[in-house]
Amino acid sequence: MQRIEILAIALTFALIILSSAYARRFGIGREISLAGTRAVVQVLILASVILVLFRLPLYWSFVVLLVMVTIAGHTTYSRSGKLENGRVIATFSIASASFLLLIPFFLSGIFPFEARYLVPTGSIFIGNAMNISSLAIDRYRGEIKNRRAEIEACLALGASPKRAVAPSFKQGILSALIPSIDNMKNLGMVWIPGVMTGMILSGGDPVEAASIQIAIFISIFAAGMIASSLMLHYSTNSFFTQACQLKEDID
Amino acid sequence: MSFHLELRNVSKSVFHRVNETKIRTLLFSDLNLKIGRGELVTIMGASGSGKTTLLRLINRLSDPDSGTILLNSIDICSMPPQELRKKAGMVFQLPVMFQGSVRENIAFGMELWGESMDINALAKDAGVPEKLLDADTGRLSVGEKQRVCIARALSTQPELLLLDEPTSSLDSISAQKIETMLLGLQRDHDLTMVWVTHEKEQAGRIGGRRLILKDGKLEEHAED
Ligand SMILES: Nc1ncnc2c1ncn2[C@@H]1O[C@H](COP(=O)(O)OP(=O)(O)O)[C@@H](O)[C@H]1O
Ligand SMILES: [Mg+2]
Numbered sequence A: 001m002q003r004i005e006i007l008a009i010a011l012t013f014a015l016i017i018l019s020s021a022y023a024r025r026f027g028i029g030r031e032i033s034l035a036g037t038r039a040v041v042q043v044l045i046l047a048s049v050i051l052v053l054f055r056l057p058l059y060w061s062f063v064v065l066l067v068m069v070t071i072a073g074h075t076t077y078s079r080s081g082k083l084e085n086g087r088v089i090a091t092f093s094i095a096s097a098s099f100l101l102l103i104p105f106f107l108s109g110i111f112p113f114e115a116r117y118l119v120p121t122g123s124i125f126i127g128n129a130m131n132i133s134s135l136a137i138d139r140y141r142g143e144i145k146n147r148r149a150e151i152e153a154c155l156a157l158g159a160s161p162k163r164a165v166a167p168s169f170k171q172g173i174l175s176a177l178i179p180s181i182d183n184m185k186n187l188g189m190v191w192i193p194g195v196m197t198g199m200i201l202s203g204g205d206p207v208e209a210a211s212i213q214i215a216i217f218i219s220i221f222a223a224g225m226i227a228s229s230l231m232l233h234y235s236t237n238s239f240f241t242q243a244c245q246l247k248e249d250i251d
Numbered sequence B: 001m002s003f004h005l006e007l008r009n010v011s012k013s014v015f016h017r018v019n020e021t022k023i024r025t026l027l028f029s030d031l032n033l034k035i036g037r038g039e040l041v042t043i044m045g046a047s048g049s050g051k052t053t054l055l056r057l058i059n060r061l062s063d064p065d066s067g068t069i070l071l072n073s074i075d076i077c078s079m080p081p082q083e084l085r086k087k088a089g090m091v092f093q094l095p096v097m098f099q100g101s102v103r104e105n106i107a108f109g110m111e112l113w114g115e116s117m118d119i120n121a122l123a124k125d126a127g128v129p130e131k132l133l134d135a136d137t138g139r140l141s142v143g144e145k146q147r148v149c150i151a152r153a154l155s156t157q158p159e160l161l162l163l164d165e166p167t168s169s170l171d172s173i174s175a176q177k178i179e180t181m182l183l184g185l186q187r188d189h190d191l192t193m194v195w196v197t198h199e200k201e202q203a204g205r206i207g208g209r210r211l212i213l214k215d216g217k218l219e220e221h222a223e224d
Helices: A003-026 A029-053 A059-079 A086-107 A115-146 A148-155 A166-185 A194-201 A206-239 B051-058 B081-087 B102-113 B119-125 B142-154 B172-189 B200-206
Strands: B005-018 B021-035 B040-044 B066-071 B088-091 B160-164 B192-196 B209-214 B217-220
Touching: A003 A029, A029 A059, A029 A115, A059 A086, A059 A115, A086 A115, A086 A206, A115 A148, A115 A166, A115 A206, A166 A206, A194 A206, B005 B051, B021 B051, B021 B217, B040 B051, B040 B200, B051 B160, B051 B192, B081 B088, B088 B142, B102 B119, B102 B142, B119 B142, B119 B172, B142 B172, B160 B172, B172 B192, B172 B200
Parallel strands: B040 B192, B040 B209, B088 B160, B160 B192
Antiparallel strands: B005 B021, B005 B066, B209 B217
């Protein structure tokens, strides 16, 4: 290893130890040290995987992305309150949205079609699609639970489940996208986003870094919006019985 | 003779969660009920006796454990739930407004089913003042909301109206006004009505056949 890598990892561990020592008074010291250590190990494994991927045929990169999507799907699924078919729906939604948004970057030639670009870009989309879908499904479920009276009043008029949950659907998507919208507004004002930081730190041209960053940023937003819409759309039926009754045990 | 609504041996239990275990309580068993077209029936019973649950079985917001419910001699389980609900309108104990104006609320069922009805006439039938039609529903009093709910329930042109203590959250003057209005609707539109109330006096004023749900059984009310 190089000197810089050793220094960076040493700094990381020092901060993990200090943070968890401080956080002991809140009773989350152990959790922070575990999460921190886990993060370090995972990210080092990832780096080695990417290093290996550079030498393997390109389809291996897709295998790695698929593994990521599966894990992301599982994470969103657990946010959905163990919804019926939730795992399949979450994985499908995150996968379709992320892969769809990857296409223009490689078709247009912004990035060469290589593991070096495919895996990190893909993982950004997958990770953000996962976060946004998790927020959306969590809120959607909460809205449906709280709006039971309204939903049943709507069903009682002969409305379809889809029509009856329309306000909850809207609220779920909105609340999931608000953090991204706020981030977009403050882009470059309060924070320099990751991709741009990375490119600048590694000596890239700031204007090029900025153009790529903004394209990625909007793609993240679009991927999140598509993934969460698919997620909510396909999970609606899981809240209802065959006879269009709102299920009783939603929690 | 065929009946408009018929319940045959209908049983229903509910589950209460106590800590981690689910405890089953039988609400009623083997209920039988025959209601003719255009008939008005009141159902009384103590709070918690299962009156609301019984109404919810009729428009299939919930299903019985066993037994059959027939509308126009057809098992309701064999028709699409949405069509059943169009025919069997329901007014809930607590009025729920959808987002938007009073007019949009009243037009809801109509638009859902592509019916063309006169919103002003519906509003008038239910006693919703015309000047309120374009108001936001958030500003209405409970009584006004309940009137909007009644107009909205009528907007699908139901043949059967299920009323779940529609006046219980109102003061007695508004309650009696709505009572009179509903009775007028029943007569004018030849509606079949199942009216749940826990007030003996109200049941007396309403008239019609009087039933009591008690200890899981439905009994004809003895005249007193
Ligand atoms: N979905 C449900 N799950 C569990 N218990 C219920 C449910 N619905 C009603 N109950 C219980 O069943 C009983 C009867 O309720 P309800 O039909 O609302 O009675 P009523 O309208 O006569 O007051 C009550 O004890 C209520 O707590
Ligand atoms: Mg009740």
